[in-house]
Amino acid sequence: MILESFLKYKSRWYDFPYRGAKGIVAGVIVGEHELNRRVFMILYRMSSNRDPGAKASDSLSARDHAGVFTFLLFSNL
Structure with missing residues (x-):
């Protein structure tokens, strides 16, 4: 639930679109490597300001990031 709330606010340049051999496919994860990269980048975004x-x-400053992250964590419990 916290991950869903986190992803609602702002997409990043590395989230979309996926540029494959047949052009741009927005929102489609192609292959295990792409899935691993996307999961890593999401966790990186959540853990870093x-x-x-x-x-x-x-x-955000480190203090503001901690406040937002704490709010999201406890609001989804």
């Missing part, structure tokens, strides 16, 4: 590819001003 830094977002790869984003400006520093677009990232």
